[in-house]
Amino acid sequence: MKRLYLLAAMLLAAVGAQAQQAIFERHDTRSPLFNNDGTVTLQLKAPDAQKVGIIGDCVENGHAEMTKQGDVWTYTTKVLAPELYNYRFYVDGVEAQDPGNIERSRDVRSFMSTFIVSKETGDLGYLYQNHNVEHGDVAHVWYDSPGLGLKRRMSIYTPPGYDKGKAYPVLYLLHGAGGDEEAWLTLGRMAQIIDNLIALGKAKPMIVVTPNGNASDDAGPLETGIPQKDRPKGTYEENFADVMNYVASHYKIKKGADNTAICGLSMGGYHTFRISMLNPGTFGYIGLYSAAVRLDRTQKSLEEQLADHPEAAEQMKKLFAAKPHLYWIAIGKEDFLFGQNVALRQYLDKMQYPYEYFENEGGHIWRNWRIYLSMFAQRLF
Amino acid sequence: MKRLYLLAAMLLAAVGAQAQQAIFERHDTRSPLFNNDGTVTLQLKAPDAQKVGIIGDCVENGHAEMTKQGDVWTYTTKVLAPELYNYRFYVDGVEAQDPGNIERSRDVRSFMSTFIVSKETGDLGYLYQNHNVEHGDVAHVWYDSPGLGLKRRMSIYTPPGYDKGKAYPVLYLLHGAGGDEEAWLTLGRMAQIIDNLIALGKAKPMIVVTPNGNASDDAGPLETGIPQKDRPKGTYEENFADVMNYVASHYKIKKGADNTAICGLSMGGYHTFRISMLNPGTFGYIGLYSAAVRLDRTQKSLEEQLADHPEAAEQMKKLFAAKPHLYWIAIGKEDFLFGQNVALRQYLDKMQYPYEYFENEGGHIWRNWRIYLSMFAQRLF
Numbered sequence: 001m002k003r004l005y006l007l008a009a010m011l012l013a014a015v016g017a018q019a020q021q022a023i024f025e026r027h028d029t030r031s032p033l034f035n036n037d038g039t040v041t042l043q044l045k046a047p048d049a050q051k052v053g054i055i056g057d058c059v060e061n062g063h064a065e066m067t068k069q070g071d072v073w074t075y076t077t078k079v080l081a082p083e084l085y086n087y088r089f090y091v092d093g094v095e096a097q098d099p100g101n102i103e104r105s106r107d108v109r110s111f112m113s114t115f116i117v118s119k120e121t122g123d124l125g126y127l128y129q130n131h132n133v134e135h136g137d138v139a140h141v142w143y144d145s146p147g148l149g150l151k152r153r154m155s156i157y158t159p160p161g162y163d164k165g166k167a168y169p170v171l172y173l174l175h176g177a178g179g180d181e182e183a184w185l186t187l188g189r190m191a192q193i194i195d196n197l198i199a200l201g202k203a204k205p206m207i208v209v210t211p212n213g214n215a216s217d218d219a220g221p222l223e224t225g226i227p228q229k230d231r232p233k234g235t236y237e238e239n240f241a242d243v244m245n246y247v248a249s250h251y252k253i254k255k256g257a258d259n260t261a262i263c264g265l266s267m268g269g270y271h272t273f274r275i276s277m278l279n280p281g282t283f284g285y286i287g288l289y290s291a292a293v294r295l296d297r298t299q300k301s302l303e304e305q306l307a308d309h310p311e312a313a314e315q316m317k318k319l320f321a322a323k324p325h326l327y328w329i330a331i332g333k334e335d336f337l338f339g340q341n342v343a344l345r346q347y348l349d350k351m352q353y354p355y356e357y358f359e360n361e362g363g364h365i366w367r368n369w370r371i372y373l374s375m376f377a378q379r380l381f
Numbered sequence: 382m383k384r385l386y387l388l389a390a391m392l393l394a395a396v397g398a399q400a401q402q403a404i405f406e407r408h409d410t411r412s413p414l415f416n417n418d419g420t421v422t423l424q425l426k427a428p429d430a431q432k433v434g435i436i437g438d439c440v441e442n443g444h445a446e447m448t449k450q451g452d453v454w455t456y457t458t459k460v461l462a463p464e465l466y467n468y469r470f471y472v473d474g475v476e477a478q479d480p481g482n483i484e485r486s487r488d489v490r491s492f493m494s495t496f497i498v499s500k501e502t503g504d505l506g507y508l509y510q511n512h513n514v515e516h517g518d519v520a521h522v523w524y525d526s527p528g529l530g531l532k533r534r535m536s537i538y539t540p541p542g543y544d545k546g547k548a549y550p551v552l553y554l555l556h557g558a559g560g561d562e563e564a565w566l567t568l569g570r571m572a573q574i575i576d577n578l579i580a581l582g583k584a585k586p587m588i589v590v591t592p593n594g595n596a597s598d599d600a601g602p603l604e605t606g607i608p609q610k611d612r613p614k615g616t617y618e619e620n621f622a623d624v625m626n627y628v629a630s631h632y633k634i635k636k637g638a639d640n641t642a643i644c645g646l647s648m649g650g651y652h653t654f655r656i657s658m659l660n661p662g663t664f665g666y667i668g669l670y671s672a673a674v675r676l677d678r679t680q681k682s683l684e685e686q687l688a689d690h691p692e693a694a695e696q697m698k699k700l701f702a703a704k705p706h707l708y709w710i711a712i713g714k715e716d717f718l719f720g721q722n723v724a725l726r727q728y729l730d731k732m733q734y735p736y737e738y739f740e741n742e743g744g745h746i747w748r749n750w751r752i753y754l755s756m757f758a759q760r761l762f
Binding site: 049227 | 490
């Protein structure tokens, strides 16, 4: 009676789709095709389309027209470096994800098809893939936020071996505007990055907490159950203790600044900036990725804003008096928030507050945020 | 310094997309539109398309041509009953999900846009939506399967209040061929169904375990890390103890058949049929949804197959000698596995093994499997 488990699949596969779930759909055009020369061919069967375009970070200049050969439209990339790439087709002007590619990512309201290029163990593409290594678990939990008057959803990664009973340090990992508690898990590849860095011996085992940073929401758009009118008005950063209290009371964690880190991208970088100021001595490791760094809505410089908000300047003083191990600022040269980060560094320099700075190519993009997490995680604990 | 949390979003929103993540994409065509008369209008801006079609279970006869009005193609459904609906556009022959609708579901390799119609508390659409009720948590864990020689991924729902320390009964919920440990959470709406039934007082709080039923995989296609050549050859149903052992050793569960249920759809129905036979006295509640019910690959009837496999007939005898509270068979009239379920019932009748039977309209579709779970969950524990 071996291999009976195949039976149901065989029976199902033999049957047509009439009144049955479309679970046996096949796409006869494989895409992406990884070519031996290191290029990648993306293709779409579309005999009746007038025009097919492609956009994405694997496309030169970001967009291109595809070429029709018979019924199939193709685009071949240049040789691609190890990375996670996104792309999308436009069929007679309408966006379409690649029907031949099961891997897709959502970024707020934007869907893209995805693939990963990896050339050797430990390269960026490798870090973002699943491998046959020990995996951490990911829980989606609802925590009580008395400060916001709401049960709210967050995602928590626990490292391999967590169930053995040991306590672990904690990284709080914050998403950007419009994102949610899934963002770092999907496009951010957080679980893969941490799994792989631990397996390679390049990061310490840690718990990673990615809350939902939108104070007025309980959860991401696919999970929210709060009518708009019932949404709270408080601020997330002033109620961050609710997140930390849940983690402390439900997980086996090592306590103290030596074992507690926080970082975030864009709006999550702003949250990191603010939450670390509001809680001096709490976080031993602080990472600002492409951070928005302002204190109010005026057009004034950060230094002028700090002068207008002396309590914030005082908080910064206390934060650095507590001597965090690492205050890490990372941003791409083309990032639209570059100027705000120049102003932050000028202020830190002037005050002689120690920090480290990493600058690379590119703008306000997930590619950079994955790189920053991969770097920052190796510096922790 | 109130409302500073808005700052980052405002700063970001003011900026163009050059070299920035496309997180502020907007779609100016809203879809779906819920009309006052109970119909739903689906629409797509596609000025350059020659032809736009739509398929889905909200479309009469399953498919239709859309109508162009100005730049926008529309289709309006008839009045829709409370349900979860799926649809997809075809733009000049190429499939496209609705760019105006963030809600999408993956079923194996098939992507559809999704919406839910609900008219009153407790109707089917209501059960599948998130509401402002107490929510259970969902963990994606990796368990050791010594039988298959693999770490494998599964999803585990714990009910609201689980963290208070009480033990709960367990439902094992199995997916169909080609599915994975996400299937019952996405199209199956398992967490919403159980949350809402508990909140309505219609189901007991329970732990729900949805493993990956493909013996040769460690995880679904987006999470797998096992090269094809390294995949094991064992059967899932003969190694189901590995799943149950993990749950027993990591969760606070009530033990014994009174507190243990199993059910599954299609191939998962076959797994339920087999696992319940192989473990008589283990499951007090057994549910076969659109189940494949065969013992080998011959074209013989189930009764003839049981005669050829006397050990299986003996297992069925032991299973019913243990007097499960409920052996529940559910299938749609148009299901391609209907005949196999007739044969099963004939056999159970002949042997005077007690069972309950539910038959409804429709075929081998998620709509039915959600309904079956909603019904079965109310009968448990």
